[in-house]
Amino acid sequence: SVRTRIPASTPSASAASxxxxxxxxxxxxxxxxNRRPSRPAGxxxxxxxxxxxxxxxxxxRTLDARYxxxxxxxxxxxxxxxxxxxxxxxxxxxxxxxxxxxxxxxxLASLDSTMPLRGILRGTMNVDATPTxxxxxxxxxxxTEGDSTLRLTGAGRIxxxxxxxxxxxxxxxxxxxxxxxxxxxxxxxxxxxxxxxEVRGSANDLSLTAGLRPAGGSVTFAGRYRTTERGVAINGxxxxxxxxxxxxxxxxxxxxGRLDADVLVDLVGDSLAALTGKAEVSQLAGxxxxx
Numbered sequence: 235s236v237r238t239r240i241p242a243s244t245p246s247a248s249a250a251s252x253x254x255x256x257x258x259x260x261x262x263x264x265x266x267x268n269r270r271p272s273r274p275a276g277x278x279x280x281x282x283x284x285x286x287x288x289x290x291x292x293x294x295r296t297l298d299a300r301y302x303x304x305x306x307x308x309x310x311x312x313x314x315x316x317x318x319x320x321x322x323x324x325x326x327x328x329x330x331x332x333x334x335x336x337x338x339x340x341x342l343a344s345l346d347s348t349m350p351l352r353g354i355l356r357g358t359m360n361v362d363a364t365p366t367x368x369x370x371x372x373x374x375x376x377x378t379e380g381d382s383t384l385r386l387t388g389a390g391r392i393x394x395x396x397x398x399x400x401x402x403x404x405x406x407x408x409x410x411x412x413x414x415x416x417x418x419x420x421x422x423x424x425x426x427x428x429x430x431x432e433v434r435g436s437a438n439d440l441s442l443t444a445g446l447r448p449a450g451g452s453v454t455f456a457g458r459y460r461t462t463e464r465g466v467a468i469n470g471x472x473x474x475x476x477x478x479x480x481x482x483x484x485x486x487x488x489x490x491g492r493l494d495a496d497v498l499v500d501l502v503g504d505s506l507a508a509l510t511g512k513a514e515v516s517q518l519a520g521x522x523x524x525x
Contacts, residue, residue: 276304290321294330303341311337315361328363334375350507352416353379368392370402377413384413386431400440402433409446418507423484425449437461442470451477451492457499465504472497479522491522 278301286292297315317330339351357375361368371389378384386409390402408426415422427446434441440459445452457470473496474482480490495518501511 276302278302290323290325292319292321293317294319297330301341303338303344305341305344309336309338309340311341313337326365328361330361330363331358332361333358339377350417350505351379351414353377353413366394368394373404379413379416382410382412382415384408384410388431390433397436397438399436400433404431404433405429406431406444406446409444425481425484427453448477448481450481451475453477453482465502466506466509468499468501468509470499472499476520489522491520493518493520493522495519 278299280300281296281298282294283296284292284294294316298312299314300310300312302310312335313332314335315330315332317328319328319330320326334355334357337355339353339355343351355375355377357373359373359375360371362371363369369389369391373389374385374387376383376385385407386404387407388402388404390400390404392401393399406428408428409431410426411421411424412426425448427444427448429444429446431442431444431446435458438461442455442457442459444455446454452475454473454475455470457468460467475494476492477494478490479493480486480488496516498514498516499511500513501509503509503511
């Protein structure tokens with residue numbers, strides 16, 4: 235049986251020779267290429283309790299990793315795991331149950347300015363890993379900003395390499411835009427949806443399809459997210475069927491009714507928080523009151 239504590243730390247924000255707050259301000263309309271992400275600053279620690287044998291089989295009873303963000307961006311993040319690892323000469327595999335007690339998205343956002351998230355991720359999943367593939371099952375993840383929570387359950391696969399590729403089949407229970415309302419205020423008033431979501435691709439080129447049910451009607455989406463030297467781009471098609479505009483807008487002053495429509499969306503921007511573009515509506519039909 236092996237018990238070990240592995241302390242580690244990255245430079246404290248107060249000890250850095252150049253203060254983090256002194257990072258250069260990008261010019262107006264800021265070019266993404268000129269942005270320099272912050273480096274993690276704060277102590278991290280990992281505690282492991284495990285038992286192994288000469289053949290390379292290791293039973294991890296406890297793996298507890300913590301990180302305290304001292305940069306001012308985030309708070310304390312903690313992830314634990316337990317399970318089995320095989321470290322033989324010909325086989326390297328792991329089968330773990332992973333629990334995210336709290337992962338502060340503000341820390342992640344400080345490393346990537348295109349993802350200005352401000353919430354907390356919690357949840358559990360089973361992970362079966364080889365050097366080239368992660369298989370995820372029984373995932374149950376919750377992301378919270380303020381009083382609103384977005385929940386996704388499901389399974390999938392992540393192919394590892396120079397660029398990781400994901401293939402995930404999830405279920406939104408619910409997909410609550412208000413859970414991103416602190417990061418993206420225009421989403422705060424939108425209604426919640428429930429239904430299947432599929433995600434495929436890489437962090438720089440991601441495709442998403444969803445068949446969601448709001449309080450009235452249905453909404454399907456098929457789209458693509460890409461990052462380029464100029465920033466980020468989102469394009470796709472939204473199909474509304476028997477949808478109530480008042481419910482979708484999240485405003486009691488919006489007209490009510492039942493509408494069918496196809497909406498072609500084309501957005502670009504320096505970051506997700508600064509998207510602009512156009513939406514073209516076609517195949518519009520239905521009834522509407524309160525205009």
